[in-house]
Amino acid sequence: MSCRVENMISNLLLVLFLLSAPTTVLTDSHSMQILATYIKGVTPFPEFSVTFMLDDITVGHFNSDTEQYFTRDNTTNEDETVSHTYSIAIYARPFLAGILTFENNTQSLQLYQMISHCELLENDKSGQMITKFAFSGSTINEIHFHDNKLTHQSTNEMATLFQEYFKWRYESVCYPSCITILRNYIKKRWHQVKRKVKPRVRLFQKALDSGGVRVSCLATGFYPRHINLTLLRDGQPVSDHEVTGGDLLPNGDGTYQMRKSLEIRAEEREKHKYTCAVKHLSIDNKLEVALEFDPGVPFKSVIPTILTVLSLVLVFITGVVIYKCRNRRADQDCGSSSKVSYSSASTSEECIDAITQPQQQATEISETLSN
Known part of the structure; x- marks a missing residue:
């Protein structure tokens, strides 16, 4: 069950990642994505789960059923990095549960999600951190943190005290932790993130x-x-x-x-x-x-005309050959009977060859054009 849940959440995060990530910026930047989900109510899924992604590579997953952090596709020792990610997972659980309780919603099934993204730009320069909170599928809070400045967007106005608390929390805990984990994973997964494959x-x-x-x-x-x-x-x-x-x-x-x-x-x-x-x-x-050449545009439109012309030419050639063969046969009738016999057989073969050869050539041309 836990593996199936992990795969489902990883796939969901990959979709969210592709929808939100820029695709036309050619830089050597890297990012860490953290998706946390807290569910209140009876479901077949874990109450709490966190998935970590380096760029578009799932590197680890934690859920409340196992209370363990599982790495993905690692070939090196990542104990130190795992300890940081495990700490974030443990911290996020009561945080999301507390906010969900604060919502005071009467629905039997409640879903609260958080997706957080931090990045390292070229030359190992720290970039921005973006965090979005969603309740029952709708975004209710969005926080941007960059250059020690915090901006906040919310469906409800946040009190000044809460804004100061979030700013302090991001400066001292969230942002440094995310950047540290990102740097560590880049070192450990260097061969994966630096992979380059040319497009066809x-x-x-x-x-x-x-x-x-x-x-x-x-x-x-x-x-x-x-x-x-x-x-x-x-x-x-x-x-x-x-x-x-x-x-x-x-x-x-x-x-x-x-x-x-x-x-x-x-x-x-x-x-x-x-x-x-x-x-x-x-x-x-x-x-x-x-642009690749396509015989269908506009060449296919003239194929019927070409085939019609070839058919008329074939009929004309056949008529001419038959006419000549008959005249030649009439001339041979004036000779001796033995010569006539020999010439008739020879002339018949020549006539057949003269008729069939143009037909075969026209057929080959038609098949070539059709293909």
């Missing part, structure tokens, strides 16, 4: 029923998740309001994919040159790919 990029087109064309750029199989994918028209970026897609999606092997599309009229396809530019940490320079 394609720019292709598809004919639409409306007569237009959809041009799509697909980048897949890349890691880390940060990527900059741009559709270009004659070397200039296409306006955002013309482009659809752009969502970052996970692949089954731990890599990611992104697709952006543009719908254009068929005549625009001939007037402009479309390319796709990709920037990624695994690529030294910008990667630019050209």
Whole structure:
């Protein structure tokens, strides 16, 4: 049961992470995500659970059923790092339970969640920390802490005393602890967070029923998740309001994919040159790919005409060959009977070859065009 719950919560955190994380910032930054859930009521799930993620990698999980912290996919000794994460898990439990009691809600089943995010920028510079609190699926509080400044957004106005308490708590406990855990995990999981996989990029087109064309750029199989994918028209970026897609999606092997599309009229396809530019940490320079040739646009539209012309040519050639064979046979009838016999057989074979060869050639051409 605990493994199933852990996987469900980890998947939920990954979805939240992908929805909230930027995908077009190409920096060597890293983040720690902490998701805590407290449930009051009868459910098959643990009353309290915490999941820790380094960037998009689940590194550990704690729940109240086992009262233990379990590491994930570690290959090094992480005892010191685990002690810090365990302390945060133990601290968060009474904190969330207290807030849930403070809500004084009469529902039989109550759910309170907290997601906290801290980051390290390039050159190991500490970034911001963002914490969101949600009750029954709706965000009720959001706290931003950066450069010793705390800003707060809430459905209810927070008293000055509480604001001062939160500021002190973030300065002395929450922010330093999160940054410390993040630095330790980066050292321990260096081989994972520094993994770089180049994207496979394609720019292709598809004919639409409306007569237009959809041009799509697909980048897949890349890691880390940060990527900059741009559709270009004659070397200039296409306006955002013309482009659809752009969502970052996970692949089954731990890599990611992104697709952006543009719908254009068929005549625009001939007037402009479309390319796709990709920037990624695994690529030294910008990667630019050209539009793949698609025989369906607009070549398939002329195939019926070509086949009709070939059929008429075949009929004409067949008629000419038959006419010549008959005339040649009539001339041979004037000769000797033995010669006639030999010539008739020879002429028949020549006529058959003359008829069948153009038919075979026309058939081969038709099959090539159809494919």
